[in-house]
Amino acid sequence: MIDRLPEFVPIEGVYLLSHSVGRPLASTAEALQRGFLDHWQQQGEPWPLWLEAIEEFNQALAGLLGGRADQFCPQANLSSGFTKLLFGLRPGGDRNQILLSEDDFPSMAFVAGQARANGYELKFMPAGSDLTDIAVWQAHIDERVALALVTHVQSNTGMQVPVARVCALLRQQGVLSVVDVAQSIGCVPINLDDWRADVVLGSCVKWLCGGPGAGFIWISDPMLPKVAPKDVGWFSHSNPFEFDVHKFEYHPGANRFWGGTPSVLPYVTAANSIRVLTGVGIDAIRRHNLALTQSLIDGCDASWIASPLQANRRGGTVVIQPPASAMEPVIEELQRRQVHFDRRDTGLRLSPHLYNTQQEIDQVLACLHRAGQ
Structure with missing residues (x-):
């Protein structure tokens, strides 16, 4: 109870x-008023407080999932984050396959398909495969697989994949791991330190009760320098307020995945719900x-x-x-x-x-x- x-x-x-x-949550309207509208209505310049509110979103995610706040970067949704990741990587030689399941959410497969333009090929595990069985993953991994999408909980069956074990196998095989937590976050306990994934993508609209628009990407420290996103903006910059049009330098942290002027309202909504549900446990x-x-x-x-x-x-x-x-x-x-x-x-x-x-x-x-x- x-x-x-x-x-x-x-x-x-x-x-x-x-x-x-x-x-x-019943507290959603009050949280929006306090964290978004009050700053807009009562401040001459709301952006400093709005950016603090987005940072609170990152901190709330770290409190929920583990990792550090600076390893998280807000995204509109998982597909956006996955796009930035795949087009920020360059496959090497013959190791150019993305491993997916036909039971993954189609939006993620659509993104992977576009990455063919970046030199990738797709390899699918058949629909209905028992992805809780590590041997199934092992059977589909070879020297050509560069990256694997691991959906923690499948949307159409509810199957939960043993992510920590799958990520361990992928590390042993030299394959990058990208974990989709859209259907698990807020309902199934997650510990990023235990998983040791390379990248995690999620959103807050489902079990976290945080509304649409508050997605995120988490990226491990070893993975970060390997990725140079193409979809950038001034908030991807190491110094967003430098304003030198001739100089772009990637942010040293996960914010390199951010982009242009950010939305605020979704992250205020989601930060409130994350804090409340984390309090419940x-x-x-x-x-x-x-x-x-x-x-x-x-x-x-x-x-x-x-x-x-x-x-x-x-x-x-x-x-x-x-x-x-x-x-x-x-x-x-x-x-x-x-x-x-x-x-x-x-x-x-x-x-x-x-x-x-x-x-x-x-x-x-x-x-x-x-x-x-």
């Missing part, structure tokens, strides 16, 4: 879409989520479950795939009872968070039983 739950903005029905957009959030998802799994016919059954092999989402004859009745019943969910080819995605209760999960199971079981 969690002693004190944060307050979220209420919604009618049972909200199980945290894999898409987390519910806003990701371990506690994980226990709550696992209790509710286990109830879903136990209450369904085993043949309906498309997600891994073992807790350590799945993230925060349970995907159910009713038989074809029951799919539409199940969807209609869930919608009639105001259960908020979505559908992918793999099934119906259900993602309980702090704002969900056992009583709500029982209501969902009752819908499933009435409609199809």
Whole structure:
């Protein structure tokens, strides 16, 4: 049990879409007023305070994930950060393949595809591969693989990859590791020091309940000097206020990935939610989520479950795939009872968070039983 739950903005029905957009905290509006609008409305020059607010975002991420604040750089989203990374690297010789999975989020694969213009080739692990099995990764790594995208939790099945073990294998093989934490951050405990990845990309819109626009890239110290991003701006500069049009010098830290004049509002929103959820504790959030998802799994016919059954092999989402004859009745019943969910080819995605209760999960199971079981 969690002693004190944060307050979220209420919604009618049972909200199980945290894999898409987390519910806003009740404190969000106040945080935006205090951290963004007050500076704009009351200050002659708001930028010094706005930049402090963005730094607070980096500090909040370091408090949540480990690492140092100066290893994080704000990004609009994961795709933007991945683009800057891939076009800031140059593959060497025949070692020019990017290893991905056909189960990765398509946006990341689209970015990797554009990197063919930078000399890369793509290599895919087939859809449905058991990426929790290190032997599967080993079978696809050879001397031509330069970089691997490791999706911590798959969006369409909820499968959780053992990132620390995969990154250790990639290091042994001389392959750069890029970890996507979009579907895990805020729900599954993450320790960057334990992972020892080269790069981590994430966002705050899902389980962190931080709204869209607050993405980030984290880059390890050994990796930093290897990357010279092409998409730069004055905040990528070692001295943004030098204003010498004939001189550009990369920022010595992760801010080389920043670019031009930054957005502020998304990072104020997200910093507040990160601080609140870090205060609750990701371990506690994980226990709550696992209790509710286990109830879903136990209450369904085993043949309906498309997600891994073992807790350590799945993230925060349970995907159910009713038989074809029951799919539409199940969807209609869930919608009639105001259960908020979505559908992918793999099934119906259900993602309980702090704002969900056992009583709500029982209501969902009752819908499933009435409609199809």
